[in-house]
Amino acid sequence: MSDWLATFFDEVEPGARVLETSSVAGGVSGDTRFAVVEMPSGEIVELVVKRPGFRYGRRDPQRVAREFHLLAAAQAAGIPMARPIYLSEEALAMERLPGAPLFHPPDPVFAAERVAELAAGLHLAFMGEEGRASLTPALGCGLGDFVWSPEHLWAKAEDPDESLGESRIRSLLAAAWPPAPNPKTLLHGDLWPGNILWHEGRITGLIDWEDSSIGDPVEDISITRLDIWWQYGEEAMHAFTARYFSLVPWPSTALPVWDLVTALRPCGVIQDWARGLDGVASEQPHITEEHMRAVHARFVEQASRG
Numbered sequence: 001m002s003d004w005l006a007t008f009f010d011e012v013e014p015g016a017r018v019l020e021t022s023s024v025a026g027g028v029s030g031d032t033r034f035a036v037v038e039m040p041s042g043e044i045v046e047l048v049v050k051r052p053g054f055r056y057g058r059r060d061p062q063r064v065a066r067e068f069h070l071l072a073a074a075q076a077a078g079i080p081m082a083r084p085i086y087l088s089e090e091a092l093a094m095e096r097l098p099g100a101p102l103f104h105p106p107d108p109v110f111a112a113e114r115v116a117e118l119a120a121g122l123h124l125a126f127m128g129e130e131g132r133a134s135l136t137p138a139l140g141c142g143l144g145d146f147v148w149s150p151e152h153l154w155a156k157a158e159d160p161d162e163s164l165g166e167s168r169i170r171s172l173l174a175a176a177w178p179p180a181p182n183p184k185t186l187l188h189g190d191l192w193p194g195n196i197l198w199h200e201g202r203i204t205g206l207i208d209w210e211d212s213s214i215g216d217p218v219e220d221i222s223i224t225r226l227d228i229w230w231q232y233g234e235e236a237m238h239a240f241t242a243r244y245f246s247l248v249p250w251p252s253t254a255l256p257v258w259d260l261v262t263a264l265r266p267c268g269v270i271q272d273w274a275r276g277l278d279g280v281a282s283e284q285p286h287i288t289e290e291h292m293r294a295v296h297a298r299f300v301e302q303a304s305r306g
Contacts, residue, residue, distance in 0.1 A: 004051055004091070005033060012086035012093070015040035024048065034096060048082065051091040052210070062142040063210070068092045069137035070186075070209050076134065077125035080118070080197075080205050099199030108232035109239040111198075116243035118203055119191055119224060123217040123248060126186035135186060135214075145184070146213040153177060153261065161267040164296055169263050172304055179216070179254035187213050187220040192227035217250065222258035223265070229295050230287065259303035266296060 002021070009016045020036040031051045038044055052063050068087045071094060075081040082094035105111035125131055135143060154174035160166040188195075189211025197205040221244055229237040245252050266273055274289035 002031070002033070004031070005035065005049060008049060008051075008086075008088055008091045008093070009037065011088050013037075013039065019044070035093075046096040047085065047093045048096050049091055049093045064088070064090060064092050066138050066141035066143055066212075067209050069141060070135075070143065070212055073134045073138060074122065074125070074186075074206070077122075077131075079122050079125060080203055082205055082207065097197055097199075097205040099197035099204040101194045101196060102198040103193060103231060105232065108236035111193075112228050112232055112236035112240035113243040114203055115191070115193070115196060115224065115228065116240045117247065118196065118206060119188075119217075119221060120244050120247035122188060122206070123185045123220070127183055131185065143212065144214060146215060148261070150174075153264070157267075159268070161270075164263075164267050164270065164293065165300060166264065166267040169260055169267075169300060173257070173260050173264075176257045176260065179218070179257035180251075182216050182218055182250040182254060184214050185217050187215045187217065189213060189220065189223070191220055191224045193231045216254065216258070217248070218252070218254045219258045219261065222255060222262040225259065226262050226265075226296070226299050229299060230292055234295075234298075256303045256306045259299065263296065263300045263303065266292070270296070 005018060005021060009018060017038040018035055019038055020034075022034045024032040024034060033049050035047045035049050036044065037047055050064075050067070052067075065087060068084045071081055071084040071092075075083055080097075082097050084092060084094045086093040102111055126135060132139075154170040154177070156170070157166060160170075188206065188209065190208060191206070195206060195208045196203055197207065221241070225237050225241060228240050241252070241255075270292055271289060274287075274292055277287050
């Protein structure tokens with residue numbers, strides 16, 4: 001057992017005994033473990049314990065508490081979430097949910113529409129003063145708006161990834177920015193199939209909140225659109241989009257602009273992203289770098305047409 005795991009339980013639940021541990025696959029910005037723990041009462045519980053590491057070259061001392069409070073707020077709002085249980089300065093523990101990511105659904109359109117319902121529920125839950133009030137603890141731990149600027153969007157990159165048409169994307173953004181505004185809400189920031197747990201045909205949990213912020217909900221949707229197209233196909237992506245906008249009061253007007261922002265994300269890193277999907281290659285052999293590049297090109301073309 002890792003020394004940090006033993007130290008964590010000594011701090012948050014003195015007398016608890018860790019019986020089994022195993023690593024959780026995926027993720028490079030920290031250490032996540034499954035742990036079977038005997039409580040002082042004798043009860044046996046299964047937990048997921050996360051210790052975030054460095055992100056973007058630095059350690060965020062508020063990151064653990066921020067994620068803990070986000071999990072608590074989202075679960076209280078009825079979003080399928082793991083219940084956070086323990087918090088220390090360096091790690092947090094939550095219940096272990098049943099299920100696993102669904103990379104190869106028998107019905108991709110059905111799966112995509114359920115993801116749309118999850119996204120709509122999340123965004124609607126944190127609209128307005130009452131919704132934002134439930135985020136007060138997380139806001140106090142550094143949750144905030146990410147403000148897009150020309151430097152992020154259309155300033156010329158030092159080494160643009162022209163294999164993905166980065167300079168063209170930035171030029172299109174310069175002409176189209178800003179998008180039509182929508183009411184701000186909590187964004188997950190990485191709502192792709194790998195962060196959604198399924199069990200017996202239903203979604204049981206939304207995980208990995210490290211990219212959360214306050215912002216335009218359509219930004220979240222654009223990110224998910226590209227990921228669903230990569231994983232589930234174009235038809236599923238359009239079904240996801242239609243279902244989402246049938247459930248929320250804001251329009252899809254800003255979608256092409258946010259799609260262009262999303263299209264910048266893989267620039268310079270698409271090879272790394274493709275390698276990161278090696279673990280699901282046996283389930284989805286077509287998820288290759290070539291496939292991802294082809295979908296990205298079509299995604300940009302659709303966005304450029306508005």
